[in-house]
Amino acid sequence: MKHAHLIWNEIDAKQVYKCRVFSVRDTTSEAPDGTKNVFSVIDAPDWAIVIPVLDTPAGKKFLMVRQWRHGSRSLSLEFPGGVLEAGESDIAGAQRELAEETGWKAGNIIKLGEFSPNPAIMSNRLHVFLAKDLIYTGKQDLDDDEYVDVEQIPVDEVLKGMGKEPYIHALMASALCLYLALGSGA
Amino acid sequence: MKHAHLIWNEIDAKQVYKCRVFSVRDTTSEAPDGTKNVFSVIDAPDWAIVIPVLDTPAGKKFLMVRQWRHGSRSLSLEFPGGVLEAGESDIAGAQRELAEETGWKAGNIIKLGEFSPNPAIMSNRLHVFLAKDLIYTGKQDLDDDEYVDVEQIPVDEVLKGMGKEPYIHALMASALCLYLALGSGA
Numbered sequence: 001m002k003h004a005h006l007i008w009n010e011i012d013a014k015q016v017y018k019c020r021v022f023s024v025r026d027t028t029s030e031a032p033d034g035t036k037n038v039f040s041v042i043d044a045p046d047w048a049i050v051i052p053v054l055d056t057p058a059g060k061k062f063l064m065v066r067q068w069r070h071g072s073r074s075l076s077l078e079f080p081g082g083v084l085e086a087g088e089s090d091i092a093g094a095q096r097e098l099a100e101e102t103g104w105k106a107g108n109i110i111k112l113g114e115f116s117p118n119p120a121i122m123s124n125r126l127h128v129f130l131a132k133d134l135i136y137t138g139k140q141d142l143d144d145d146e147y148v149d150v151e152q153i154p155v156d157e158v159l160k161g162m163g164k165e166p167y168i169h170a171l172m173a174s175a176l177c178l179y180l181a182l183g184s185g186a
Numbered sequence: 187m188k189h190a191h192l193i194w195n196e197i198d199a200k201q202v203y204k205c206r207v208f209s210v211r212d213t214t215s216e217a218p219d220g221t222k223n224v225f226s227v228i229d230a231p232d233w234a235i236v237i238p239v240l241d242t243p244a245g246k247k248f249l250m251v252r253q254w255r256h257g258s259r260s261l262s263l264e265f266p267g268g269v270l271e272a273g274e275s276d277i278a279g280a281q282r283e284l285a286e287e288t289g290w291k292a293g294n295i296i297k298l299g300e301f302s303p304n305p306a307i308m309s310n311r312l313h314v315f316l317a318k319d320l321i322y323t324g325k326q327d328l329d330d331d332e333y334v335d336v337e338q339i340p341v342d343e344v345l346k347g348m349g350k351e352p353y354i355h356a357l358m359a360s361a362l363c364l365y366l367a368l369g370s371g372a
Binding site: 003005006007008010016017019020021022024026027029031035037039040041042066067068069070071072073074075076112113114115116117118119120121122123126128144145147148149159160162163164168169170171173174176177178180181182 | 189191192193194196202203205206207208210212213215217218221223225226227228252253254255256257258259260261262298299300301302303304305306307308309312314330331333334335345346348349350354355356357359360362363364366367368
């Protein structure tokens with residue numbers, strides 16, 4: 001088997017913490033040479049991120065959301081996205097999050113790829129979509145504790161700003177990487 | 187104050203879980219309209235990721251590491267990187283991780299930017315570096331439970347593979363996004 005010398009085998013697992021957004025599991029695994037260790041893994045539902053692209057007379061713009069983030073304790077300007085609901089497909093979740101957060105719907109939505117948000121310590125997946133042919137409905141549908149400003153930002157401005165405030169969301173950058181790497185802007 | 191209607195104020199915080207790699211804190215925050223809620227935040231040391239670029243007769247290649255990831259339970263092919271040590275600067279940590287994981291040193295290392303790995307639920311930062319003028323020392327220095335294959339992969343192959351196995355590490359993609367967005371490949 002290719003790369004067999006790198007592959008660990010999980011021999012035990014138990015949940016050690018749980019809250020509204022994620023839980024933590026201690027997993028005991030064994031390396032091919034017999035080395036054993038316990039690794040902490042965070043379990044959470046899958047997430048979706050949508051890159052909504054608008055063709056405007058002033059050029060291509062991204063539809064983005066500005067919101068407070070409680071982990072970083074800062075404002076973040078990012079693509080719409082969120083947690084998939086139980087039993088919901090990735091594409092349905094992406095369409096729902098886009099509509100709820102921005103009040104825009106996608107006439108055309110394409111999956112660009114899939115990541116592990118952090119394969120070292122997280123078990124869930126991040127599904128990345130490109131949304132085109134956007135239609136404005138004006139019907140934002142936010143949670144009671146969700147405050148979101150919707151903004152249209154020129155693509156070049158986002159590219160130049162990445163990795164600095166307010167473009168500090170790494171997972172949004174991973175979505176943008178797919179957009180750039182796959183030549184979706186072409 | 188700009189965007190003041192979006193900014194929450196933290197009024198209480200307490201640690202509720204702790205393991206070797208991270209801890210969890212319950213923070214109570216208040217929105218400008220008086221809405222209060224409790225948010226779970228994961229605290230961890232900062233991380234660094236290094237994009238090592240080799241100029242070869244066959245074109246530009248990335249120096250990458252293939253390793254087992256216990257969160258995703260899969261092999262991941264990614265840029266070198268890891269956890270900053272207490273008191274260590276981001277650039278020193280980046281140089282150390284590059285040397286330890288790959289046995290290569292950077293003659294030239296430049297910071298490309300900084301992200302929050304997940305601003306919704308994580309408080310730490312991810313520091314992204316570009317490493318050039320690489321020098322081979324052959325002195326990998328891995329932890330006892332770390333098994334890493336070092337590989338040289340053509341840049342185009344990485345770009346085409348992003349978002350599919352084995353290029354599933356979202357944070358590595360966020361680093362690559364900076365490389366692409368800032369025109370570092372030029």
